[in-house]
Amino acid sequence: MTLDLDAEVARLREQVATLHGELVRYNLVAWTAGNVSARVPGRELMVIKPSGVSYDDLRPDNMIVCDLDGVVVDGDLSPSSDTAAHAYVYRAMPEVGGVVHTHSGYATAWAACGEAIPCNLTAQADEFGGEIPVGPFALIGGDDIGKGIVATLSGHRSPAVLMRNHGVFTIGRDARAAVKAAVMCEDVARTAHLARTLGTPVPMAQADIDSLYDRYQNVYGQSGP
Amino acid sequence: MTLDLDAEVARLREQVATLHGELVRYNLVAWTAGNVSARVPGRELMVIKPSGVSYDDLRPDNMIVCDLDGVVVDGDLSPSSDTAAHAYVYRAMPEVGGVVHTHSGYATAWAACGEAIPCNLTAQADEFGGEIPVGPFALIGGDDIGKGIVATLSGHRSPAVLMRNHGVFTIGRDARAAVKAAVMCEDVARTAHLARTLGTPVPMAQADIDSLYDRYQNVYGQSGP
Amino acid sequence: MTLDLDAEVARLREQVATLHGELVRYNLVAWTAGNVSARVPGRELMVIKPSGVSYDDLRPDNMIVCDLDGVVVDGDLSPSSDTAAHAYVYRAMPEVGGVVHTHSGYATAWAACGEAIPCNLTAQADEFGGEIPVGPFALIGGDDIGKGIVATLSGHRSPAVLMRNHGVFTIGRDARAAVKAAVMCEDVARTAHLARTLGTPVPMAQADIDSLYDRYQNVYGQSGP
Amino acid sequence: MTLDLDAEVARLREQVATLHGELVRYNLVAWTAGNVSARVPGRELMVIKPSGVSYDDLRPDNMIVCDLDGVVVDGDLSPSSDTAAHAYVYRAMPEVGGVVHTHSGYATAWAACGEAIPCNLTAQADEFGGEIPVGPFALIGGDDIGKGIVATLSGHRSPAVLMRNHGVFTIGRDARAAVKAAVMCEDVARTAHLARTLGTPVPMAQADIDSLYDRYQNVYGQSGP
Numbered sequence: 038m039t040l041d042l043d044a045e046v047a048r049l050r051e052q053v054a055t056l057h058g059e060l061v062r063y064n065l066v067a068w069t070a071g072n073v074s075a076r077v078p079g080r081e082l083m084v085i086k087p088s089g090v091s092y093d094d095l096r097p098d099n100m101i102v103c104d105l106d107g108v109v110v111d112g113d114l115s116p117s118s119d120t121a122a123h124a125y126v127y128r129a130m131p132e133v134g135g136v137v138h139t140h141s142g143y144a145t146a147w148a149a150c151g152e153a154i155p156c157n158l159t160a161q162a163d164e165f166g167g168e169i170p171v172g173p174f175a176l177i178g179g180d181d182i183g184k185g186i187v188a189t190l191s192g193h194r195s196p197a198v199l200m201r202n203h204g205v206f207t208i209g210r211d212a213r214a215a216v217k218a219a220v221m222c223e224d225v226a227r228t229a230h231l232a233r234t235l236g237t238p239v240p241m242a243q244a245d246i247d248s249l250y251d252r253y254q255n256v257y258g259q260s261g262p
Numbered sequence: 263m264t265l266d267l268d269a270e271v272a273r274l275r276e277q278v279a280t281l282h283g284e285l286v287r288y289n290l291v292a293w294t295a296g297n298v299s300a301r302v303p304g305r306e307l308m309v310i311k312p313s314g315v316s317y318d319d320l321r322p323d324n325m326i327v328c329d330l331d332g333v334v335v336d337g338d339l340s341p342s343s344d345t346a347a348h349a350y351v352y353r354a355m356p357e358v359g360g361v362v363h364t365h366s367g368y369a370t371a372w373a374a375c376g377e378a379i380p381c382n383l384t385a386q387a388d389e390f391g392g393e394i395p396v397g398p399f400a401l402i403g404g405d406d407i408g409k410g411i412v413a414t415l416s417g418h419r420s421p422a423v424l425m426r427n428h429g430v431f432t433i434g435r436d437a438r439a440a441v442k443a444a445v446m447c448e449d450v451a452r453t454a455h456l457a458r459t460l461g462t463p464v465p466m467a468q469a470d471i472d473s474l475y476d477r478y479q480n481v482y483g484q485s486g487p
Numbered sequence: 488m489t490l491d492l493d494a495e496v497a498r499l500r501e502q503v504a505t506l507h508g509e510l511v512r513y514n515l516v517a518w519t520a521g522n523v524s525a526r527v528p529g530r531e532l533m534v535i536k537p538s539g540v541s542y543d544d545l546r547p548d549n550m551i552v553c554d555l556d557g558v559v560v561d562g563d564l565s566p567s568s569d570t571a572a573h574a575y576v577y578r579a580m581p582e583v584g585g586v587v588h589t590h591s592g593y594a595t596a597w598a599a600c601g602e603a604i605p606c607n608l609t610a611q612a613d614e615f616g617g618e619i620p621v622g623p624f625a626l627i628g629g630d631d632i633g634k635g636i637v638a639t640l641s642g643h644r645s646p647a648v649l650m651r652n653h654g655v656f657t658i659g660r661d662a663r664a665a666v667k668a669a670v671m672c673e674d675v676a677r678t679a680h681l682a683r684t685l686g687t688p689v690p691m692a693q694a695d696i697d698s699l700y701d702r703y704q705n706v707y708g709q710s711g712p
Numbered sequence: 713m714t715l716d717l718d719a720e721v722a723r724l725r726e727q728v729a730t731l732h733g734e735l736v737r738y739n740l741v742a743w744t745a746g747n748v749s750a751r752v753p754g755r756e757l758m759v760i761k762p763s764g765v766s767y768d769d770l771r772p773d774n775m776i777v778c779d780l781d782g783v784v785v786d787g788d789l790s791p792s793s794d795t796a797a798h799a800y801v802y803r804a805m806p807e808v809g810g811v812v813h814t815h816s817g818y819a820t821a822w823a824a825c826g827e828a829i830p831c832n833l834t835a836q837a838d839e840f841g842g843e844i845p846v847g848p849f850a851l852i853g854g855d856d857i858g859k860g861i862v863a864t865l866s867g868h869r870s871p872a873v874l875m876r877n878h879g880v881f882t883i884g885r886d887a888r889a890a891v892k893a894a895v896m897c898e899d900v901a902r903t904a905h906l907a908r909t910l911g912t913p914v915p916m917a918q919a920d921i922d923s924l925y926d927r928y929q930n931v932y933g934q935s936g937p
């Protein structure tokens with residue numbers, strides 16, 4: 038590797054290892070069931086969690102570097118069993134810089150029922166631009182999960198897809214954005230579940246959803262340097 | 263600024279930064295979605311959270327000082343995207359010294375359904391004096407949210423309003439009281455949700471609600487210095 | 488105070504202050520809404536939480552010593568607003584050495600519905616010996632709450648009562664036992680709620696409940712020195 | 713004991729004490745209601761939690777060593793009141809190296825209803841190979857619980873059984889695997905509960921369940937040294 042690449046990979050090893058702590062903090066994962074990856078910008082490479090390793094034991098140096106076919110380039114352990122899905126997304130969606138997968142409980146309950154989360158909350162309009170869609174059932178082990186994610190999210194505002202009977206995949210311009218989408222997906226899924234079991238959620242007008250989404254994507258937060 | 267004002271602003275920067283930790287502790291916020299502000303007593307100024315900054319990174323020196331039109335007076339970052347709503351409340355309700363906004367899940371579920379929380383708990387009678395009301399749906403970006411809060415809470419016992427399809431705003435004589443109202447609003451919303459999904463809550467007599475509210479507002483806690 | 492009494496009160500100040508941490512750990516309390524007390528054995532005295540003080544700020548030296556009419560004997564702050572209820576229990580039930588009050592969410596949901604928690608769990612049979620009963624609605628400020636607790640729990644196996652529209656009071660031979668009952672009451676109330684919203688809980692035979700209760704009260708844990 | 717046995721028992725005392733922390737971390741236990749044991753490989757011995765001791769106070773040196781009839785071989789305290797059930801499992805199932813018992817809330821709610829958890833999630837197919845079965849109601853104190861566990865799990869893919877009106881027992885090749893099964897059982901029970909209260913879970917094809925189970929048992933994680 039060149040020096041520049043080394044520095045970039047080191048930065049992403051640190052970021053990916055640290056971001057798994059957010060999955061734990063927001064209670065999105067049990068045991069080892071959830072993973073974060075980051076694309077190495079401008080390279081056919083990604084940094085991803087090792088398979089079956091406890092979140093307590095994740096450190097920059099045990100993250101795995103793979104190419105975008107999921108072949109390990111640097112790392113002593115096997116990469117996440119979801120590596121093929123992450124890799125497929127990076128190959129098919131060049132604008133994506135981070136991917137997250139969880140089985141977070143509320144979102145996965147919607148996935149188990151095969152129901153998209155309807156948009157009845159301003160927070161959902163802000164972050165997801167409307168409903169959070171359901172993707173197909175797909176077996177692990179080939180490209181089926183990746184294909185289902187890409188087919189569902191391509192051209193969709195939502196950075197999150199509920200894979201049927203399985204769990205959540207989220208994408209972002211970088212790994213941190215994908216983790217934020219995973220956190221907000223569970224938060225929205227929870228509130229939507231609580232509203233459904235409470236009474237009858239009031240629908241929002243599409244024009245209001247559009248207005249909120251447009252504003253949040255362009256105005257919220259600190260403008261970049 | 264005068265020395266007195268400097269000291270007062272410094273005190274409020276510390277208080278507002280610290281109080282955000284209570285939103286995290288009581289699980290009222292995900293990622294960066296919630297904010298606290300305090301009026302600078304006797305001045306046309308408020309101290310508020312910066313926009314889109316992680317709760318881990320809040321410190322007294324990155325809080326933002328704005329005037330009551332929401333214009334930044336002191337601070338390097340953009341203020342919370344909810345600044346206009348906070349500012350509107352301070353302009354319209356001179357007795358209010360603190361404002362809090364969250365999307366806490368149970369309260370927001372009631373807001374999504376457009377249902378006021380009925381008062382079936384002594385804790386709700388104590389703190390809210392009856393039902394917790396619903397405010398109108400309003401888009402962010404102008405004074406509509408602020409107007410909705412003020413229209414709903416003016417002359418109402420409750421320091422909390424459930425803004426439809428959105429979340430909770432609470433007010434208090436200072437920022438700590440507004441945070442307490444946000445914590446108790448979610449606690450009451452949760453218990454009321456659990457009661458609704460369990461069976462049929464038993465109504466309380468209005469005279470009992472009135473008696474509890476009167477006592478709690480006048481007797482509870484330590485008498486002032 | 489005599490030296491012996493001083494030592495005993497010091498021990499109970501430490502114990503009562505520390506046990507409030509268990510209410511926080513098990514998520515039984517929001518803000519300042521919950522309290523623990525201990526009888527001073529052989530004396531007409533009790534140690535109780537001060538009113539409206541944050542759990543973070545409780546220390547042995549700010550606990551309040553009251554007589555069994557609720558009059559402060561030692562302490563600079565006002566005692567818990569529930570002091571009269573604790574005191575009434577100690578006066579009426581000489582075998583009780585500790586009292587706990589919370590608004591823990593699941594148990595309070597049962598209280599809001601005025602429903603006793605039916606005994607469908609071996610853990611409930613062990614600790615409560617059958618259903619957890621509902622006590623009357625009562626206003627704070629006199630002896631009505633205390634009377635309701637005593638009337639409901641006298642001669643009942645359960646150390647916990649669900650006061651209607653209010654919350655939970657538990658008793659024990661000492662403060663630690665009362666705290667354990669409060670923790671187990673919420674745990675059982677939660678599982679019973681989850682079972683009710685899931686399907687149809689299977690009833691247990693009364694003879695099995697009796698057998699479990701008898702064994703747990705006489706065999707479980709380490710035998711005393 | 714021989715030196716080798718001493719070293720092995722010391723290792724298991726440490727492991728069993730530490731693994732109880734996972735029950736606390738994943739919120740599977742309240743107060744002292746849950747326990748982990750490990751078989752001493754190649755010996756008629758097991759290491760188990762003492763009865764009624766707080767999780768904060770568990771240390772390697774207060775774990776109890778029993779023979780497989782539950783008789784204490786080494787330890788100053790009484791062993792867990794569930795020791796007979798653990799011992800029965802070790803006697804009847806020689807491939808089992810670890811046993812865990814909890815009353816974790818969601819799983820116990822299914823147990824209270826006497827309902828097996830249907831397999832509508834890939835995570836459940838991976839870990840449990842299909843539904844999580846219900847075992848019989850059984851009183852504590854003899855071999856009835858152990859017999860119920862063994863009768864239900866023998867020849868079943870699932871390492872977890874929901875004992876009716878009681879709670880969960882899980883088994884594994886070692887104590888860590890049994891703890892993982894307990895964590896995943898509650899996670900799956902929770903998501904299945906949330907799906908049931910939300911809508912209608914979509915069934916999975918048996919062939920897909922079989923495929924997922926086969927892959928997870930043989931491919932997931934790091935291959936052994």
